[in-house]
Amino acid sequence: MAVYTHVPAEDIDAFLTRYDAGRLVSAKGIAEGVENSNYLLETTGADGSGHRYILTLYEKRVDEADLPFFMDLLDHLGARGIRVPRFIPARDGTRLQQLAGRPACLIEFLTGISVTEPTVAQSRAAGTALGAMHRAAEGFTGQRRNALDLPGWHDLAGKCGADLDRISSGLAARVAEELAFLDRYWPAELPRAVIHADLFPDNVLMLGDVVTGLIDFYFSCTDIRAYDLAVTHSAWVFSHDGAVWHGDRAAALSAGYAESHGLSDAERAAFPVLCRGAALRFLLTRAYDWINTPADALVTRKDPLAFLRRLDFYASAGPADLLGA
Numbered sequence: 504m505a506v507y508t509h510v511p512a513e514d515i516d517a518f519l520t521r522y523d524a525g526r527l528v529s530a531k532g533i534a535e536g537v538e539n540s541n542y543l544l545e546t547t548g549a550d551g552s553g554h555r556y557i558l559t560l561y562e563k564r565v566d567e568a569d570l571p572f573f574m575d576l577l578d579h580l581g582a583r584g585i586r587v588p589r590f591i592p593a594r595d596g597t598r599l600q601q602l603a604g605r606p607a608c609l610i611e612f613l614t615g616i617s618v619t620e621p622t623v624a625q626s627r628a629a630g631t632a633l634g635a636m637h638r639a640a641e642g643f644t645g646q647r648r649n650a651l652d653l654p655g656w657h658d659l660a661g662k663c664g665a666d667l668d669r670i671s672s673g674l675a676a677r678v679a680e681e682l683a684f685l686d687r688y689w690p691a692e693l694p695r696a697v698i699h700a701d702l703f704p705d706n707v708l709m710l711g712d713v714v715t716g717l718i719d720f721y722f723s724c725t726d727i728r729a730y731d732l733a734v735t736h737s738a739w740v741f742s743h744d745g746a747v748w749h750g751d752r753a754a755a756l757s758a759g760y761a762e763s764h765g766l767s768d769a770e771r772a773a774f775p776v777l778c779r780g781a782a783l784r785f786l787l788t789r790a791y792d793w794i795n796t797p798a799d800a801l802v803t804r805k806d807p808l809a810f811l812r813r814l815d816f817y818a819s820a821g822p823a824d825l826l827g828a
């Protein structure tokens with residue numbers, strides 16, 4: 504459940520008067536997501552014909568100062584044909600508001616569903632959409648440091664400390680070993696670009712095998728471009744618990760990416776290391792949340808060990824195994 508900030512319907516209705524969006528008809532908290540509070544709003548629409556919007560209130564990990572970067576990036580991608588949600592301007596032109604004491608935005612609603620168990624065809628479509636997004640992002644001049652990069656992983660591991668062993672015996676040592684490996688082999692010289700950095704199936708809206716929207720750009724940043732494919736790979740080509748590897752989905756994801764963007768030889772060669780980094784990143788953020796979220800909190804904690812299993816898989820795989828021949 505990701506509604507951290509509860510906003511009375513009357514307050515949402517009053518908030519809507521700042522926009523040309525009509526009056527509130529219904530507001531429902533959205534259960535999916537873990538970072539921000541999201542509501543699905545139905546309104547009468549500016550012309551009375553009804554409309555849907557997403558209302559997002561920004562919580563713990565989103566820094567208000569980063570919102571202009573996300574807004575400009577989505578404008579840039581949208582103008583180049585990538586289906587991403589627009590931030591709706593209020594009547595006075597501003598897109599960032601305050602509501603219930605939090606930064607808040609009204610966002611375009613996109614149709615589509617997030618698949619929970621992607622098919623091979625859907626994995627291919629996700630790869631194609633990621634590559635198309637990377638092409639469209641070329642020329643975007645905004646920059647944002649990835650707070651969850653290798654130094655950030657060290658920092659998170661330090662914050663989790665010995666509590667990692669409460670999640671699984673020996674985990675603290677395994678994380679330290681992996682960080683030492685990545686310190687030595689992280690391919691920092693690979694091309695950098697603006698990346699999504701969290702393109703999990705829940706952030707890709709689809710109708711059948713067609714991608715209808717990419718959402719949740721709140722981790723987007725400037726980092727190694729092929730790392731974005733590694734993040735996507737880690738999210739799409741395993742069972743949820745990380746125990747089962749789906750090689751057919753992996754080959755399709757990479758074929759889709761090759762169709763719209765592609766990897767250089769250097770990126771292919773470094774791909775297993777990038778995947779190890781991606782697996783460690785999600786292991787650590789999940790571990791941090793696991794340790795710091797009370798078991799009875801409304802938000803569902805995600806299992807860190809699902810990414811330890813992926814990490815173990817990546818540590819024994821080569822580029823051809825992960826990307827298909």
Ligand SMILES: Nc1ncnc2c1ncn2[C@@H]1O[C@H](COP(=O)(O)OP(=O)(O)O)[C@@H](O)[C@H]1O
Nearest residue numbers: 533535536537538539557588611612613718719
């Ligand atoms: N623009 C949008 N159009 C349609 N649904 C959306 C949109 N933005 C968010 N959602 C819905 O809200 C859920 C949570 O949004 P998300 O941005 O992933 O939250 P969080 O950042 O908290 O993880 C998504 O899984 C999706 O169901």
Ligand SMILES: N[C@@H](CCOP(=O)(O)O)C(=O)O
Nearest residue numbers: 536537538703719785789805
């Ligand atoms: N994708 C991350 C958590 C971030 O959640 P999202 O709902 O913002 O995609 C994970 O699975 O650990």
